[in-house]
Amino acid sequence: EPEVTQTPSHQVTQMGQEVILRCVPISNHLYFYWYRQILGQKVEFLVSFYNNEISEKSEIFDDQFSVERPDGSNFTLKIRSTKLEDSAMYFCASTLTGVDEQYFGPGTRLTVT
Amino acid sequence: GENVEQHPSTLSVQEGDSAVIKCTYSDSASNYFPWYKQELGKRPQLIIDIRSNVGEKKDQRIAVTLNKTAKHFSLHITETQPEDSAVYFCAVGVYNQGGKLIFGQGTELSVKP
Numbered sequence: 001e002p003e004v005t006q007t008p009s010h011q012v013t014q015m016g017q018e019v020i021l022r023c024v025p026i027s028n029h030l031y032f033y034w035y036r037q038i039l040g041q042k043v044e045f046l047v048s049f050y051n052n053e054i055s056e057k058s059e060i061f062d063d064q065f066s067v068e069r070p071d072g073s074n075f076t077l078k079i080r081s082t083k084l085e086d087s088a089m090y091f092c093a094s095t096l097t098g099v100d101e102q103y104f105g106p107g108t109r110l111t112v113t
Numbered sequence: 114g115e116n117v118e119q120h121p122s123t124l125s126v127q128e129g130d131s132a133v134i135k136c137t138y139s140d141s142a143s144n145y146f147p148w149y150k151q152e153l154g155k156r157p158q159l160i161i162d163i164r165s166n167v168g169e170k171k172d173q174r175i176a177v178t179l180n181k182t183a184k185h186f187s188l189h190i191t192e193t194q195p196e197d198s199a200v201y202f203c204a205v206g207v208y209n210q211g212g213k214l215i216f217g218q219g220t221e222l223s224v225k226p
Contacts, residue, residue: 031211105156106155
């Protein structure tokens with residue numbers, strides 16, 4: 001069964017540094033998402049992406065965040081200047097139609113020190 | 114924006130008993146209601162979902178009921194087993210809004226042998 005993949009599995013960075021989290025959605029899917037989950041808390045929506053543009057973003061997704069689909073397979077989340085409170089698990093998800101099951105990747109654990 | 118409340122936050126049952134988790138939502142436009150199971154350190158995995166044109170759906174030991182008038186939906190697990198122990202999240206989605214999911218706070222289910 002096809003799966004969403006994410007790299008790296010764990011990223012440690014210093015406050016103020018830029019990080020790029022990478023995701024490879026399921027190949028025929030058209031809608032892509034980033035969520036984050038602070039340890040022990042709920043999953044929070046960050047951004048949705050369709051047809052090479054952002055469909056919707058949450059209040060968390062401020063100017064420090066950006067997303068890109070640089071080629072036909074990768075979907076990236078960039079945080080320009082990381083803060084301590086950005087430490088969380090970041091999940092990528094994809095879906096074929098935008099109204100069916102979202103398939104989650106295994107996540108990237110981001111630790112900002 | 115959409116607000117999803119989930120109860121209880123923790124639930125402990127004996128093996129073989131039933132478990133019920135409830136969620137309420139605020140946006141009457143919401144029309145997709147998935148439930149995810151998340152084991153420690155893992156990605157959320159869809160276990161069952163329901164759409165707004167259906168009142169109940171069952172898959173073996175798992176069932177979901179939806180009351181659109183009251184804006185609440187519930188997860189029912191019968192004949193619980195120790196391997197059902199995990200955190201369960203309800204979520205709410207809206208068609209025509211890019212498919213973002215808003216999650217509840219999660220319920221930590223513990224099934225004691």
